[in-house]
Amino acid sequence: MSRGLTREAFEALLALFNTDREKAAEKYEQIRRKLIGVFEWKGCSIPEELADEVFNRVGYKAAEGLVIQREEPFAYISGVAHHVWQEYLRRKVKEPIPFESSSLIPLAPPEDEPDSRLDHIRGCLKLLEPEQRSLLLRYYVDDQRIQSRKRICEELDIPMNALRIRIHRLRKKVESCVQEMLRN
């Protein structure tokens, strides 16, 4: 795509987020994670690459003296992200862009060897507290899920969105653990 960030441009980028370098670095990671998520939701096969391209452009602009209100760099960043996405789409039409199939999904086991992912999930569920494990499995148990989840919300006295997020956090723990086991 384009050149990488120079030290000067990177420092200018961090300065957009916070005067405290450590806090700025945290913010950088947070925004990068979100950019990757947004590009993935748009169906991009190289989300990390595009996220870094966004930061490259914002960093160079910042090094050239771009002034953005410190509280509001997001609108600018999302605008740049939109342009990067449009360029990606145009490029994709002209030439298929190869993407890494990633190390997240390991090679499949030989045909006569059972897939071990279910066992990994079982093992990773042990990381959760018993009531957390029970809640997570209840969320996925029933064929009549809508009704079943409404019942859980009533029992816990929380709205559906809160339950969804609670489950998401629990499942993320399991997912990270499974991912780690697959890597090993």
Added chain:
Amino acid sequence: MRDDELLRRYLLGGLSGEDEALLEARLIQDEDLFESAEAMEADLLDEYAQGGLSAIQRAHMRRRLASSPASRLQLSVIRGLGAIAQEETPDRRILTGPWGRVDTSRPRTRALAAAAMLVMGVGAVWLALQTPSIPEIRAQKTAHRAEEILPQPRRVPPARPAETPSPEVIARAEPTPEPLPTAPTARVATTAPAPFAFTLALTALRGPESPKELHVPAGTEQVDIHLPLSRDDEASPSFLVVLRNEVGAELIRRTDLRPVKAGESADLVLPVDAKLLPAGRYSVDVFGESEDNPLGFPEFQVVEP
């Protein structure tokens, strides 16, 4: 519009360009909203795994899955959690037998059981009507003795209706004293020579309720899944094909599948041991040479014989 509805539409590709850009700016800024979007995505993957969503929405999810290994892992974990949750449900009843494991607490299984009982009930009534009562048997025996003395023209039983109610009915009908004439029945049709060919279109986007059904005939040892290729796709020297079960587990991965010419067109043929296909939902991921080039993800449903 509420945020959760907005996020749902966004994640299913249903927002206009302007609304999408506005939401994305908010997603980058607002940590809570971003987390809600992640949680919503997981719920959509769950709906997808359950066979929900419209055909267009499913196609959108498929494209996402094709380009994102992280989403595929997420889907795999969600399916796995569903499978484990079903296993651990206290009031769940599993019947194990030569047909595999059947969860009798599932509504679909209950409906099938009710249908089977209805068929058996109808069969029993039919059998009762066809079988002579004890006085009739006595009368027949007396008549038979009379026939021995004075031969009579033999009474031909009525022919079986062309549409046999079910194999169960046939099984019950067989022990009757006078075997019915054997018509070309379902019994013959259920024993097919292996391999059994099953064609699955690569391009078809199937609705949530209607993946193509596969009835594996009794006695089949191998099912050949035929995947017709388009002219453009034929150019690839080899193909990557992955068969998955309903929890996303890989059953077969072939990295070197080559097209088989069938007249002017060409098919990919994936041979599958029939034992790997108990009743349930399956998907076939088809790529040209590597995962960089997804060609289609058709699904099918193996139906209990």
